[in-house]
Amino acid sequence: MKPSISIIWLVSLLVSSSTFFTVDANENVENTDAQIAKNISLKLRNELPIAVDIYFAGDGSSTMEEGSAVVVTIPANGGEANMNTYPGHNFSYNFGGFTHHIVAPEHNGRVQVLLGGESEIIVKCTTTILGSTETNQPLEIRVVPWWSPHGAARFLELVRMGYYNGAALNRVVPGFLTQFGISRDYDMRTKFRSATIPDDPPLYKEDDNADGNVDVDVDEKRPLTPFVPGMMSYAGHGANSRSTEIFVVMPDTPQGQLDYFGINAWETPFAIVNDVAQTPVAQWHSYGDMPPWGKGPNPTQIYPEDGYHTYLKNEFPEMDYLEECYVVDIDPGIMEEL
16 A cells, blocks of 8 residues: 655755755655655756756656646756655656656666756867967867766856866876866866865766765776776866866877776766867877976966966966867757657
C-alpha cells in the first residue's frame, strides 16, 4: 500500500544578483516507502538563453495531473535551483517547441544542466599568437557540462562576466599544457582567487562513481572521458580547490602524461578544443614552465595590482593573451526533437 503524503519541494533560487529566494510548492503526491526514506538534493542549472518554468511531470504514482503546476522558474544564462525531491520524480520544461524531461537520480547532490536537448555549449574566443605579433585569432571551445557540471558552470559564469578577457597565457609548455585564468582585472582576480567550487569526481566505465568515491585502484579503471590533446580542466591543487585557473592539454603530449591527467577529482575535464594542433593554441609563445620547474612567469607575481602593467609587461613582453571570450546562446530555432 502506497502512503499518500503531502511533500514540500524546497527550492532555493540563485540569480545573478546573488539574492536567494525560497519557494514552497505543496502538492499531494504518492511516494513509496523507499522514496520517502531517500529524500535527495538535486541542483538544476539553466544554461539556456531564456528563463524556463519547471513542471512536475509525475513518477507513475502521482495523484496530480502531469504538467499542472510550475515548481519553479529558473533564470536564463546560469540560473540555478536547488530542489529537495525523491528518486524517480519526473520534471519537465519547454524549449524550442519541445518538452524536455528531467528524472531525479538515485544519488544525492547531483547537478543536472538544462540544455534544451543539446549536449554541449560553445564558447568562442579570440587570442594573440606568436608572441602577440598577430591578433584576433579565432578559438572555439566545446563545453561539455556532463563531464564536470560544477567545473563547466564556473567557467561559463566567468566567461559571461568577462573574467577571461585579456587574460595572460602565462604557462605555455609545449607537449604538456597551457595554463591561464588570472584575470587582467585586479578586482575580479582578487575576488575569485579563493572562490573555490566542489570537485566533480571522474566517471568510470566500470561504474558511474555515484557516491563520488573511487573504490578500486584507479589504474584498474578506465575513465569515461580519458584525456586527449585539447581537453580543458582546472589547475587545482587538492580536494575542492578549483577556482579560475585552467589548463588546456597541448598537442603532442605523451600518452603517459595523458593517462596521468584526470586521476584526481579536481582535474575532471569540462571542455575540449577540437583539432587543437590546428588552432591558435599551438602557436602561443612559450617562456617555459613556471618556477621552480622553469623560468616562466610566477603566478604569485601576477596576482598583485601591478601584476599585468609592470611584472608581465616588463619581464615577459612577448606573452600571448586571450583577447575576448563569449558564450554562444543555444538557438531554439534549430532544435530537433530527441
